[in-house]
Amino acid sequence: MPTSTFLLCLPELYQMALALVLFAVILANPNQRANLSWLPAAAAVNIVLAACALPLKGLLFYDAYQIDGLSQFFKLAIAAGFFITTLNAVRQPTLETDKRTDYFFLLSVSALGLMLLASTVELVSIYIALEASSYSLYAIIALRGKDRRAAEAGIKYIMFGAAATAISLYGFSYILATQHTSYISELAAKSWSFAEAPGAAIGLMLFLAGFFYKLALFPFHFWCPDVYQGSSNETAAYVATLPKLGAVVVLVRMAALLKPGLEITTLIAVFGALSMTYGNFAALAQKDLKRILGYSSVAHAGYVTLGLVSGTAQGLAASAFYIVVYLVMNLACFWVVCRLSGNGENLQLEDLGGLFKRQPFLAFVLAVSAFSLVGLPPTAGFMGKLFLITSAWNHGYNWLVIVAAVNTAISIYYYLNMVRHAYTKESPEYPIAAKPGAASAVWGGVLAAAVLFLGVLPSPVFQWALTAGKQLLP
Amino acid sequence: MNGFPILSTLIFLPLIGAAILPFLPRGNAVRVFTLVVGVVETILAIPFASDFHLDMAGFQYTELLPWAPQWGLNYALGVDGISFLMILLTVVLLPLCVLCSWSYISSRLKEFHFCLLLMTSACIGVFASLDFVLFYLFWEAMLVPMYLLIAVWGGPDRRYASLKFFLYTLAGSTLLLVAIVAYAIHGGSFYIPDLMNKTYPFNFQFWTFLAMALAFAIKVPMFPFHTWLPAAHVEAPTAGSVLLASVLLKMGTYGFLRFCLPLAPAASQYFAPFMIAISIISIIYGGFLALGQKDMKKLIAYSSVGHMGFVTLGIFMFNLRGVEGALMQMLNHGITTGGLFMLVGAIYERSHSRQIKDNLGLGKYLPAYMFFFGLFSLSSLAFPGTNSFVGEALVLIGAFKRNLWVGALAIPGALLAAAYMLRLLQKLAWGQPSTGKSFVDLNAREWIYLAPLAIFVIYIGLAPTRALRTMDASITHMLDSMRAKTEVVQSTTKTPQQLSFNAAKIVQEVRDAD
Structure with missing residues (x-):
């Protein structure tokens, strides 16, 4: 297909243009009272562009930037996620009016960074894309009115982030010193066993730490519940979903280096097992909804490792599919949280009481997303988990599959608890919630329908993930 | 795929009904609509029942469509003698459940009937699936409406009961999913008839049997896992209890018959003494507990534990009877x-x-009520001439055939059933009347939903041949292939531990291959 370089990276360019327009709006309106209601529609255009760009292929910028099935699949997911996030955040109650344009400027830069991350196949470029997506988030997290907890969350995120990326960069120096290249395609041909290349093995592990931090995999998860709790609901919805896509796309690319049985692979499997177990047990004791979702994402990070360690195209496809499912079901869950919290305060479990009577439709959306997070059929969470454990079985990590299954059993309690509060408890004395409008119900319904659709008919979306996986590991 | 997809119709008709339900006006329209769906479903089941080939051992009414071909998932349905009667029972119960909740349920009508319809299609799906993942999908999908039936319309302790029900059954079936995946990887397909034709090494069967048996034993429920049942039964609304007792519990024993015996025959033989032991414990323990209950629903719930013990006992006899x-x-x-x-x-x-x-x-004031109660009680204690006698007698014949002691140990269970049911019947019929004087006897609606079941009690009790003929061919076929496969399977040199922690071995194999 003869396509110019310009067309190949159309979604990124559009996203960049969006950021630049927002930047211009900031400059043009020093008093910052710009009308931003056009933003969701503008973000929606990129979904179309990314969908059109799905079949493209190419290698740009001295082979550091690859357009392939995997990158286009993730760019589409990021564009869709960004659309929902802007839709969700555009009437954010805790965001001061004079900071709104800045907020969305930073948000779109972060999404741009994630899109770049999806395509980079060279370690330095990966690092730069990672930083581009992270730096804007450091600022965004603290933007929650005059809330001190948000400032605390921002500090925590930046401290952990700085430390993790420093470790990552340090690891990169080892890889470059021992393997003499920074291109993933060349690195894939090298040996990564500890016995043959100890420096490289250590370096790779350290390099991956930066992405484990983004993914909130144990032991790099400490920021996760605190940041979710501290930042505003709408920001948390973004931090909880899209950056994980960026982390997984890189991990999926790097997984081409991880053969089953290697020390690094086993270590990742162990991290995965600990992450699921720790996340689920910690979530059992939480009362704050966003903390529950925070620990839940720690657990889900563990599930994703199942596909990464399998060393097969199916495994990579399963991981990619699962993280997209994770994106959809978490956005649905956060959608409900954001709609219920009228003034942007944090919701406790008790605040869900009697939701079934107050807001039957939101209660339904919440139930669908919670059951999907458990992995109950016929939701997308089940299909994702089925693909993960099928791909991981008989590739040396059967114990990890068993741990994942047992963890599903543990996790039922706290997800079900949300549904239980919504359906069987009485309303709290002073229910906090504005009456959400028809539009919010529609988008909540769309997200719930997407969760159910991916659960009942996963094959169209999964086909893209599988094609992408087969390109990486033929 | 041949002819009209009757199984899909039976599964999707209630779903379509559930989709229409939210748009109906409030009030009685919801009840009438669900009843109509139930009656149409039952009418559709008539040709389904009459066209069933009695002497065919394989699957009938099969449907096969690709579902997620990249992963080998199919939308595969089919019925054989093992599942046929259960599907009919599920179908018939839908209109009866609507009728028995007519005045019992007065709040949130739409949601209630929505759950009933979802339950019905999921239950039919469980019995009709020929794809392992499709089976699991229906198996789990049915939990949510059942949970809501208990949690929203249940009694005072409904939160505790529904949570316990959900946690128990879902926790049990997570390992079932792993077993399903293991079978698919080993056997190369999720399609159940394909999987049944293969033989698996003993160690593999050993672990998968345990994983499957845990899920099924919780559902049945067998002795140490039975505690969720009385709680759920007591708190559930009538229709919930009926579906729970009549259909849900059967899924556990159906699982044993459909999966454990054909897929893990050698392991089933290996674990049979153990399964027989806990079946007998369930029979006797359930009977004793039922004897001491003051709550009628709890009594019947514990009697279910005992009765289901007879079912598992019969299954693990491995003979036709x-x-x-x-x-x-x-x-x-x-x-x-x-x-x-x-x-x-x-x-x-x-x-x-x-x-x-x-x-x-109540005998004096509600004679019609006591007639039905007496009939069902006699059936419950397996009185000759009623339907349960046929089943229980056959199980005991099978047990005595296999081993005198197994049969002898199960007999006290039958005695206990007589004791607790007659105690209940006696008090209800001839006790000192307390409040019963002012009650009205059964009305027409109650007659309508009780009469079909009463007719079945007597019909199957007196003429069980037709029911038995539907299942004989399939059972014989299953037991024969099970025996053949058990002989083939020989213990391999691998230990189960090596199989589950096989990282080092796989790497070695990969290196050898290179």
Whole structure:
């Protein structure tokens, strides 16, 4: 297909243009009272562009930037996620009016960074894309009115982030010193066993730490519940979903280096097992909804490792599919949280009481997303988990599959608890919630329908993930 | 795929009904609409039942469509002698459940009937699936409406009961999913008939049997896992109890018959003594507990533990009579216990109490009610001439055939059943009347939903041949292939531990291959 370089990276360019327009709006309106209601529609255009760009292929910028099935699949997911996030955040109650344009400027830069991350196949470029997506988030997290907890969350995120990326960069120096290249395609041909290349093995592990931090995999998860709790609901919805896509796309690319049985692979499997177990047990004791979702994402990070360690195209496809499912079901869950919290305060479990009577439709959306997070059929969470454990079985990590299954059993309690509060408890004395409008119900319904659709008919979306996986590991 | 997709129709008709339900006007329209769906479903089941080939061992009415071809998932449906009667029972229960909740349920009508319709299609799906993942999908999908039935419309302790029900059953079946995946990787397909034709090494069977048996034993429920059942039954609304007793519990024993025996025959043989032991414990323990209950629903719930013990006992006899008896007992327990729960619901609407002491001496004031109660009670204690006698007698014949002691140990269970049912019957019929004087006897609606079950009780009790013939061919085929496969399987040199922690071995194999 003869396509110019310009067309190949159309979604990124559009996203960049969006950021630049927002930047211009900031400059043009020093008093910052710009009308931003056009933003969701503008973000929606990129979904179309990314969908059109799905079949493209190419290698740009001295082979550091690859357009392939995997990158286009993730760019589409990021564009869709960004659309929902802007839709969700555009009437954010805790965001001061004079900071709104800045907020969305930073948000779109972060999404741009994630899109770049999806395509980079060279370690330095990966690092730069990672930083581009992270730096804007450091600022965004603290933007929650005059809330001190948000400032605390921002500090925590930046401290952990700085430390993790420093470790990552340090690891990169080892890889470059021992393997003499920074291109993933060349690195894939090298040996990564500890016995043959100890420096490289250590370096790779350290390099991956930066992405484990983004993914909130144990032991790099400490920021996760605190940041979710501290930042505003709408920001948390973004931090909880899209950056994980960026982390997984890189991990999926790097997984081409991880053969089953290697020390690094086993270590990742162990991290995965600990992450699921720790996340689920910690979530059992939480009362704050966003903390529950925070620990839940720690657990889900563990599930994703199942596909990464399998060393097969199916495994990579399963991981990619699962993280997209994770994106959809978490956005649905956060959608409900954001709609219920009228003034942007944090919701406790008790605040869900009697939701079934107050807001039957939101209660339904919440139930669908919670059951999907458990992995109950016929939701997308089940299909994702089925693909993960099928791909991981008989590739040396059967114990990890068993741990994942047992963890599903543990996790039922706290997800079900949300549904239980919504359906069987009485309303709290002073229910906090504005009456959400028809539009919010529609988008909540769309997200719930997407969760159910991916659960009942996963094959169209999964086909893209599988094609992408087969390109990486033929 | 041949002819009209009757199974899909049976599964999707309630779903379509559930989709239309939210748009109906409030009030009685919802009830009438669901009843119509139920009746249409039952009418559709008539050609389904009459066209069933009695002497065919394989699957009938098969449907096969690709679902997620990249992963080998199919939308595969089919029926054989093992699942046929259970599907019919499920279909028939839908209109009866609507009728028995007509005045019992007065709040959130739409949601209630929505759950009922979802339950029905999921239950039919479980019995009709020929794809392992499709089976699991229906198996789990049915939990949510059941949970809501208990949690929203249940009794005072409904939160505890529904949570316990959900946690128990879902936790049990997570390992079932791993077993399914293991079979698919080993056997190369999720399609159940394909999987049944393969033989698996003993160590593999050993672990998968344990994983599957845990899920099924919780559902049945067998002795150490039975505690969720009384809680769920007591708190559930009448229709919930009926579906729980008549259909849900059968899924566990159906799982044993459909999956454990054909897929893990050698392991089933290996674990049979253990399974027989806990079946007998369930029979006797359930019977004793039932003897001491003051709450009618709890009594019937514990009696279910005992009756289901007979079913698992029959299954693990591995002979025709035993398995025949088990299947008959599954059907009969569904009819009888469903009827008993409906009767308890009917009297609860009058006395607002399920305690035995509040419902004494009804014989004089509610003769029709006591007629049905007497009939179902006699059936429950397996009185000759009623349906349960056929099942229980066949199970006992099978047990005595296999081993004198197994049969002898199960006999006290039958005695206990007589003791607790007659105690209940005596108090209800001839006790000192307390509040019963003012109650009205059964109305036409109650007659309508009780009469079909009563007819089945007597019909199957007197003429069980037709029911037995539907299942014989399939059972014989299953037991024959099971015996053949058990002989083939020989213990391999690998230990189960090596199989589950095989990282090092796989790497070695990969290196050797290179």
